[in-house]
Amino acid sequence: MNNSNRQSIAEIVEKSLAKRKAxxxxxxxxxxxxxxxxxxxxxxxxxxxxxxxxxxxxQTAIKLDFHFEESLxxxxxxxxxxxxxxxxxxxxxxxxxxxKFPMVKKRGDKKALYxxxxxxxxxxxxxxxxxxxxxxxxxxxxxxLADDEVDSIFKGSKTIADSRLTETQYGWVRQLVAEDxxxxxxxWTFFQxxxxxxxxxxxxxxxxxxxxxxxxxxxxLSFPMGVAAxxxxxxxxxxxxxxxxxxxxxxxxxxxxxxxxxxxxxxxYINFMGMPRSAPLVAGLVLTLMTLPTIIIASRxxxxxxxxxxxxxxxxxxxxxxxxxxxHVLPLAMPGMLTGSIIGMAQALGETAPLLMIGMIAFIVDxxxxxxxxxxxxxxxxxxxADVPEAAFRERTAAAIMVLLAFLVTMNLLAVWLRxxxxxxx
Amino acid sequence: xxxxxxxxxxxxxxSALWTGLPALLILLLWISFETTIVxxxxxxxxxxxxxxxxxxxxxxxxxxxxxxxxGKVTSVLTPELQVLSDxxxxxxxxxxxxxxxxxxxxxxxxxxxxxxxIKVETRARNNVEKIVKGLLIASSTIAIFTTVGIVLSxxxxxxxxxxxxxxxxxxxxxxxSPQTAIRDDQxxxxxxxxxxxxxxxxxxxxxxxMLVAVPIGLMSAVYLSEYAPRKLRAVAKPMMxxxxxVPTVVYGFFAALVVAPLVRDLGVxxxxxxSAESALAAGLVMxxxxxxxxxxxxxxxxxxxxxxxxxxxxxxxxxxxxTVRQVxxxxxxxxxxxxxxxxxxxxxGETMIVVMAAGLAANLTANPxxxxxxxxxxxxxxxxxxxxxxxxxxxxxxALGLTLFVVTLALNxxxxxxxxxxxxxxx
Numbered sequence: 001m002n003n004s005n006r007q008s009i010a011e012i013v014e015k016s017l018a019k020r021k022a023x024x025x026x027x028x029x030x031x032x033x034x035x036x037x038x039x040x041x042x043x044x045x046x047x048x049x050x051x052x053x054x055x056x057x058x059q060t061a062i063k064l065d066f067h068f069e070e071s072l073x074x075x076x077x078x079x080x081x082x083x084x085x086x087x088x089x090x091x092x093x094x095x096x097x098x099x100k101f102p103m104v105k106k107r108g109d110k111k112a113l114y115x116x117x118x119x120x121x122x123x124x125x126x127x128x129x130x131x132x133x134x135x136x137x138x139x140x141x142x143x144x145l146a147d148d149e150v151d152s153i154f155k156g157s158k159t160i161a162d163s164r165l166t167e168t169q170y171g172w173v174r175q176l177v178a179e180d181x182x183x184x185x186x187x188w189t190f191f192q193x194x195x196x197x198x199x200x201x202x203x204x205x206x207x208x209x210x211x212x213x214x215x216x217x218x219x220x221l222s223f224p225m226g227v228a229a230x231x232x233x234x235x236x237x238x239x240x241x242x243x244x245x246x247x248x249x250x251x252x253x254x255x256x257x258x259x260x261x262x263x264x265x266x267x268x269y270i271n272f273m274g275m276p277r278s279a280p281l282v283a284g285l286v287l288t289l290m291t292l293p294t295i296i297i298a299s300r301x302x303x304x305x306x307x308x309x310x311x312x313x314x315x316x317x318x319x320x321x322x323x324x325x326x327x328h329v330l331p332l333a334m335p336g337m338l339t340g341s342i343i344g345m346a347q348a349l350g351e352t353a354p355l356l357m358i359g360m361i362a363f364i365v366d367x368x369x370x371x372x373x374x375x376x377x378x379x380x381x382x383x384x385x386a387d388v389p390e391a392a393f394r395e396r397t398a399a400a401i402m403v404l405l406a407f408l409v410t411m412n413l414l415a416v417w418l419r420x421x422x423x424x425x426x
Numbered sequence: 427x428x429x430x431x432x433x434x435x436x437x438x439x440x441s442a443l444w445t446g447l448p449a450l451l452i453l454l455l456w457i458s459f460e461t462t463i464v465x466x467x468x469x470x471x472x473x474x475x476x477x478x479x480x481x482x483x484x485x486x487x488x489x490x491x492x493x494x495x496x497g498k499v500t501s502v503l504t505p506e507l508q509v510l511s512d513x514x515x516x517x518x519x520x521x522x523x524x525x526x527x528x529x530x531x532x533x534x535x536x537x538x539x540x541x542x543x544i545k546v547e548t549r550a551r552n553n554v555e556k557i558v559k560g561l562l563i564a565s566s567t568i569a570i571f572t573t574v575g576i577v578l579s580x581x582x583x584x585x586x587x588x589x590x591x592x593x594x595x596x597x598x599x600x601x602x603s604p605q606t607a608i609r610d611d612q613x614x615x616x617x618x619x620x621x622x623x624x625x626x627x628x629x630x631x632x633x634x635x636m637l638v639a640v641p642i643g644l645m646s647a648v649y650l651s652e653y654a655p656r657k658l659r660a661v662a663k664p665m666m667x668x669x670x671x672v673p674t675v676v677y678g679f680f681a682a683l684v685v686a687p688l689v690r691d692l693g694v695x696x697x698x699x700x701s702a703e704s705a706l707a708a709g710l711v712m713x714x715x716x717x718x719x720x721x722x723x724x725x726x727x728x729x730x731x732x733x734x735x736x737x738x739x740x741x742x743x744x745x746x747x748x749t750v751r752q753v754x755x756x757x758x759x760x761x762x763x764x765x766x767x768x769x770x771x772x773x774x775g776e777t778m779i780v781v782m783a784a785g786l787a788a789n790l791t792a793n794p795x796x797x798x799x800x801x802x803x804x805x806x807x808x809x810x811x812x813x814x815x816x817x818x819x820x821x822x823x824x825a826l827g828l829t830l831f832v833v834t835l836a837l838n839x840x841x842x843x844x845x846x847x848x849x850x851x852x853x
Contacts, residue, residue, distance in 0.1 A: 027747035031649025228565035249569040255838040257775025263827040267579030274461025322555040350673025353777035
């Protein structure tokens with residue numbers, strides 16, 4: 001190569017340099033853009049849910065003076081809880097409302113008036129009287145829940161134009177406000193009640209209990225079995241056909257769509273074994289199979305990180321292999337296993353699809369008390385509410401999502417904390 | 427005492443295992459088979475009048491009897507069915523009593539056996555360790571049983587489905603409308619089970635999802651591993667992982683609440699007619715869900731490329747982006763392809779987003795603005811709610827499930843194979 005040629009190469013490089021640098025800049029920018037896009041999407045997702053769900057954490061209550069008339073009690077009867085349960089509190093509520101607004105005379109207007117407060121009010125009064133029999137004959141001011149239409153106006157999630165409230169109803173609301181009889185307070189009902197057809201009475205207590213029961217079953221089964229499987233595969237298994245088969249199966253199961261586990265649950269647990277639908281036990285069994293691969297994989301990694309010197313020392317002191325594992329290796333690997341299990345449980349807690357297959361989507365008002373009671377879980381409750389067109393339910397859906405995410409964040413933070421606290425560098 | 431072979435607790439463990447294990451095993455077996463056996467016993471006594479009933483009608487009958495025996499319904503049964511209901515209840519209670527008796531007996535026998543075995547020369551530790559090892563092996567074989575369970579349960583019902591609907595009709599049929607007619611004169615319920623439009627819809631939505639997830643996921647993985655300062659990486663990476671931790675039902679709600687109306691409004695401003703349940707909205711949201719999946723898998727393979735290759739490229743005067751594009755990405759390509767295949771299998775099997783944001787009607791279309799349906803949506807709609815277990819409609823869900831399982835399994839096996847092969851290359 002001669003001198004001029006070499007120079008020309010340098011020139012070519014020199015010439016193309018600006019272009020290449022611009023390209024470099026563009027590429028870098030594209031990369032940054034991708035990261036920013038992903039983060040913006042996360043922000044939009046979370047923000048839209050928080051903005052939608054926040055109003056659901058408050059609710060509007062109206063103070064009315066109820067007179068527990070003696071005439072409610074049938075003549076010549078003792079005041080017992082059964083008698084109270086059969087009393088007509090609906091009429092009492094209606095009568096109180098009519099007395100509060102004496103100018104309402106027309107039938108249609110009366111109906112509109114009754115609709116202003118939640119139809120759970122009579123039950124609230126009943127429970128008050130059951131709790132305190134001496135209330136009979138007295139007049140007590142009681143905060144009853146406002147109907148969800150009134151509620152939405154106060155929380156500003158609906159303007160008057162969107163609302164189904166009529167001008168007359170709005171007038172009554174203004175009168176109540178003027179008399180200082182309306183308050184917007186924290187929505188305890190949301191955390192105390194089960195599902196309901198009425199938005200203002202619906203809550204997530206039942207769903208949370210259901211989720212808790214399901215997670216107890218899942219953790220109780222998948223943790224011991226997952227750890228046992230990991231111990232066998234990591235400490236005992238020698239390469240053999242059976243062990244290869246097990247490994248392949250575990251890796252594949254981790255990637256099987258969750259809905260397929262639901263099909264398995266439906267065919268085996270419900271149709272073959274005749275277990276009840278909607279039961280937390282069945283849901284727990286299905287989720288156990290689903291989370292098992294996660295726990296096994298995490299537990300194996302934890303076992304792998306325990307250095308061989310620990311094992312050799314134990315064996316050298318005369319421990320049997322089983323003693324070496326259970327007395328020395330397992331305790332050291334436990335934090336890692338727990339971390340993996342918590343992450344597996346967080347997965348199980350957010351899972352919906354397989355539970356739809358085993359009938360967990362029934363409308364259930366009662367709070368489940370046991371593993372065989374019909375129940376629903378938090379994500380399924382979210383799915384059910386998301387289907388309801390009413391705006392008040394949309395708020396509650398987002399609020400339930402916030403609660404679910406709070407649980408998941410807590411669990412993940414716990415896992416991170418555990419890892420940090422017990423992490424050992426050998 | 428010093429003459430004992432094992433330390434004392436082992437004799438206790440041994441007795442506990444002998445007492446508890448066999449009894450527990452019998453209890454589990456008993457519970458799993460009791461209902462099936464009692465039901466078949468009851469049904470074998472079915473009065474001759476019902477002989478002509480089809481399997482399906484018999485199933486409904488059995489359900490009636492069971493509900494009655496459990497006292498869940500108050501309707502009145504015909505006298506002969508009432509007899510069956512009473513018999514069912516009677517058998518159930520006998521079975522329960524027998525269960526308790528048998529389990530207790532086995533527990534006691536096991537306990538006595540263990541008691542007899544407690545002698546100086548018994549090697550209790552070896553005994554216990556053998557049993558525990560057996561338990562460990564049993565736990566690890568559950569993965570196999572689960573797979574077998576999935577295959578069998580899905581296959582079994584699918585075979586029954588294919589007895590009613592020819593295999594070719596299912597796999598090559600161009601029309602899907604599983605609503606079978608109850609009366610002959612009903613309109614619009616042809617009961618066609620051609621899965622092509624359903625599968626096409628799944629592919630369309632997955633394709634849109636990959637269009638979102640692959641560029642964003644891959645580019646952010648490249649940026650975070652090659653360019654980003656350590657601090658940014660430490661913050662941005664976990665934030666992206668958060669996207670993976672969000673439950674799918676939340677994405678579904680997000681799709682229905684925000685993205686679908688947005689896509690629709692945008693379409694209206696541009697002058698396009700967008701369906702309320704467009705494939706585009708579902709696909710976009712599914713893409714967001716899959717971004718972290720693609721990015722963390724790509725991150726792994728990009729980091730696995732040896733530093734020497736980067737250094738070589740820099741030494742030749744390549745810019746950073748040229749190194750990435752011409753050296754690192756080609757070297758990491760097999761791993762990235764494997765990761766993308768895993769992501770595709772994830773998209774195909776994803777359920778909640780499409781259930782909440784995609785349509786129910788099976789349209790055979792490639793237009794992302796139309797509503798399409800997917801395999802998972804159809805499985806959910808066919809199986810949720812009231813169902814009779816022998817109709818082609820319900821069984822079709824299992825045939826779809828089988829297809830889904832086989833397709834995702836194949837994708838996973840291929841992907842894992844590619845990823846593993848790639849890893850070996852650089853290790």
